[in-house]
Amino acid sequence: MQGREFAWTDADFDRVQALIYKRAGISLHDGKHAMVYSRLSRRLRDTGHQSFKEYLSWLESTDGAEWQEFVNALTTNLTSFFRERHHFEIFAELLKARPSHPWRVWCSAASTGEEPYSIVMTALESLGSRANFSLSASDIDSKVLATASAGVYRAESMKGVSPAQAHQFFLRGKGANSGMVRVKPELTRLVDFLIVNLIKNDWPFKEQFDVVFCRNVMIYFDAATQRGVLERIHRVMKPGGILFVGHAENFTDSRDLFTLKGKTAYERV
Numbered sequence: 001m002q003g004r005e006f007a008w009t010d011a012d013f014d015r016v017q018a019l020i021y022k023r024a025g026i027s028l029h030d031g032k033h034a035m036v037y038s039r040l041s042r043r044l045r046d047t048g049h050q051s052f053k054e055y056l057s058w059l060e061s062t063d064g065a066e067w068q069e070f071v072n073a074l075t076t077n078l079t080s081f082f083r084e085r086h087h088f089e090i091f092a093e094l095l096k097a098r099p100s101h102p103w104r105v106w107c108s109a110a111s112t113g114e115e116p117y118s119i120v121m122t123a124l125e126s127l128g129s130r131a132n133f134s135l136s137a138s139d140i141d142s143k144v145l146a147t148a149s150a151g152v153y154r155a156e157s158m159k160g161v162s163p164a165q166a167h168q169f170f171l172r173g174k175g176a177n178s179g180m181v182r183v184k185p186e187l188t189r190l191v192d193f194l195i196v197n198l199i200k201n202d203w204p205f206k207e208q209f210d211v212v213f214c215r216n217v218m219i220y221f222d223a224a225t226q227r228g229v230l231e232r233i234h235r236v237m238k239p240g241g242i243l244f245v246g247h248a249e250n251f252t253d254s255r256d257l258f259t260l261k262g263k264t265a266y267e268r269v
């Protein structure tokens with residue numbers, strides 16, 4: 001196509017579509033040409049390739065670090081603190097009902113960390129600072145997980161966080177860091193960050209979870225992939241455990257695994 005830095009054809013798009021589906025389960029529909037071109041152009045520049053055809057052939061011939069970069073470039077990581085707030089209200093009630101229970105929670109598409117830190121803030125507020133609580137926070141994207149574990153954010157991204165929570169759980173940057181906030185260690189010490197690919201059968205968990213957050217990621221998967229992920233989540237959850245999903249996600253077809261309990265909250269059968 002004219003005016004582009006790199007040659008880009010329908011065949012290149014089809015190849016990217018097949019590769020990201022196989023690696024991450026992400027179904028890229030045909031309207032995503034411009035997005036894919038712009039996100040992957042940087043990879044061509046960084047790896048010194050002159051065309052998509054050349055880059056993709058090289059990628060397919062390696063088993064190295066570029067695969068992670070390829071996946072990182074194609075994921076969509078939009079998130080925010082206390083997104084879909086009603087889940088945190090339900091979650092707080094669950095925790096308060098069993099304050100001495102050893103809670104094990106998994107945030108399975110943690111992105112840049114706003115969601116797992118919202119979970120931990122809710123746990124500390126509901127259970128107190130001596131909470132018997134642990135959170136595994138994972139994502140397929142290594143870059144967003146690095147941001148999540150650093151726990152440093154722009155102050156303006158804190159819209160969902162109340163002033164009292166900001167005071168209790170964040171440190172304000174000074175001098176060169178003004179305008180930034182950092183999550184306090186009392187939150188980060190409760191979170192274990194790790195890479196987990198939802199579509200693979202190699203999840204590292206030994207114990208079962210009481211609660212799983214899997215929000216706003218299944219929308220990128222087709223129905224067969226969603227069903228496979230639900231079956232695997234079912235296996236790593238305790239019976240009666242609660243699964244929170246995103247507002248546009250509906251799994252009522254899988255009622256053999258999960259039954260709807262409330263707005264986008266399911267109970268593990």
Ligand SMILES: C[S@@+](CC[C@H](N)C(=O)[O-])C[C@H]1O[C@@H](n2cnc3c(N)ncnc32)[C@H](O)[C@@H]1O
Pocket residue numbers: 023024025026075076077078079080083108109110111112115138139140141144196197198199214215216217220246
């Ligand atoms: C739109 S964000 C949602 C973040 C957060 N759960 C929320 O609701 O705000 C989707 C996240 O899913 C991750 N993701 C995409 N495919 C994945 C896969 N196969 N395994 C694990 N995470 C995946 C992306 O990297 C991205 O960070």
